[in-house]
Amino acid sequence: MINVENLTKRYGKHTALDDVSFECRPGTVTGFLGPNGAGKSTTMRIICGLTPPTGGRATVLGSPYRRLGNPGARVGVLLDASAQHGGRTGREVLRLSARILGADPGRVEELLGQVGLGDAAANRRIGGYSLGMRQRLGLAHALLGDPSVLILDEPANGLDPEGIHWMRHLLRRFAEAGGTVLLSSHLLREVEAVADRLVLIGSGRVVAQGTLDELVASSGVRVRATDTLALRAALTAAGIDAETGANGPLLAHAEAERVGRAAAAAGVALVELRPADDGGLEQLFLSLTTGTTDDGKGVR
Numbered sequence: 020m021i022n023v024e025n026l027t028k029r030y031g032k033h034t035a036l037d038d039v040s041f042e043c044r045p046g047t048v049t050g051f052l053g054p055n056g057a058g059k060s061t062t063m064r065i066i067c068g069l070t071p072p073t074g075g076r077a078t079v080l081g082s083p084y085r086r087l088g089n090p091g092a093r094v095g096v097l098l099d100a101s102a103q104h105g106g107r108t109g110r111e112v113l114r115l116s117a118r119i120l121g122a123d124p125g126r127v128e129e130l131l132g133q134v135g136l137g138d139a140a141a142n143r144r145i146g147g148y149s150l151g152m153r154q155r156l157g158l159a160h161a162l163l164g165d166p167s168v169l170i171l172d173e174p175a176n177g178l179d180p181e182g183i184h185w186m187r188h189l190l191r192r193f194a195e196a197g198g199t200v201l202l203s204s205h206l207l208r209e210v211e212a213v214a215d216r217l218v219l220i221g222s223g224r225v226v227a228q229g230t231l232d233e234l235v236a237s238s239g240v241r242v243r244a245t246d247t248l249a250l251r252a253a254l255t256a257a258g259i260d261a262e263t264g265a266n267g268p269l270l271a272h273a274e275a276e277r278v279g280r281a282a283a284a285a286g287v288a289l290v291e292l293r294p295a296d297d298g299g300l301e302q303l304f305l306s307l308t309t310g311t312t313d314d315g316k317g318v319r
C-alpha cells in the first residue's frame with residue numbers, strides 16, 4: 020500500500036508539486052502518467068524518502084519510507100537505472116546487494132534469468148550496458164529482497180518491444196500475487212496496457228485519476244440521433260456539454276445514462292450511444308496535460 024497525501028514541493032518560487040494525493044492498493048498496478056517535468060520523479064523521490072516535501076506526507080506499508088525496517092526487503096525501488104557503479108558487473112552488483120539485504124544468493128541467479136540477462140551480459144561491466152540492459156538489471160535489483168511494493172520510475176525507457184512485453188507480464192504477475200506497483204511513464208500507451216488505475220499529473224497537479232473504465236467514461240460518450248439539432252438542444256437543456264465528434268456523432272461530457280435520459284425526455288430518437296473509448300482517453304489525457312510540459316516535448 021502506498022499513500023500520498025496532499026504533497027506539495029517548492030523549489031524556490033517554482034511549485035513542482037501542488038497538493039498531490041493518491042493511493043496504490045495491494046493487488047494493483049497504478050500507472051503514474053504525465054508529460055516531462057510534470058512532477059512524477061519528484062513524487063516518487065518523496066515517497067522513497069530521498070526528497071523532503073514542503074508539505075503533506077507519503078507512507079509505504081503504513082509508515083514513512085525512512086521509518087521502515089529493512090526497506091529493501093519490503094519495497095523495491097527503481098528510480099534511475101544509470102545510478103549503478105559502471106565498473107562492476109551486473110552479477111556483482113546483485114550479489115553485493117543480496118548480501119546487504121540478507122537475501123538468498125540463489126535469488127541472484129534466479130532473477131538474472133527472470134529479467135533476461137544471460138551469463139554473458141551478467142558478467143559484463145555495467146559501464147558497457149545499453150539503457151535497456153540497465154533497466155533489466157534495475158528491475159532485478161528492485162525484486163531482490165522479495166518486496167511487496169514496487170516503485171518504478173519510467174522502467175520501460177530504453178526497452179525494446181519484447182522487453183516492454185516481458186516487463187508488463189512481470190508486473191501483472193507481481194500484482195496478481197498481491198503486490199502493489201506504482202510505475203511512471205510519459206506515454207499513455209505504455210501504461211494503459213498494464214495499469215489497473217491511472218493517476219494523471221500535469222504541472223505538479225493531479226488532473227484525473229481512476230480505473231481505466233472510469234477515466235474512459237469521464238472522457239464522455241458518443242451520441243447520434245436522427246435529428247442532431249434536436250439532440251443538441253436536449254443536451255443543452257439538461258446541462259450537458261457536447262461537441263461535434265470527428266465523424267458525425269456528438270461527444271457528450273456525461274455518463275451514457277444521463278445522456279439517454281436527456282434525449283428521451285425531449286423525445287429525441289437515438290441511433291448511437293457508446294463510450295468515447297480509447298480515443299476518448301487519449302483526447303482526455305492530451306487535453307488535461309497539453310501545455311503542461313516544461314520542455315515543449317508534449318506527450319505521445
Ligand SMILES: Nc1ncnc2c1ncn2[C@@H]1O[C@H](COP(=O)(O)OP(=O)(O)OP(=O)(O)O)[C@@H](O)[C@H]1O
Nearest residue numbers: 030035053054055056057058059060061062205313
Ligand atoms: N532539484 C530540483 N531543483 C529545482 N527544480 C527541480 C528539481 N527537481 C525537479 N525540479 C523541477 O520540478 C518539476 C518536476 O520535475 P520532475 O523531474 O518531478 O518531473 P517528471 O514528471 O519526472 O518529468 P520527466 O518525465 O522529465 O522526468 C520540473 O519543473 C523540474 O524542473
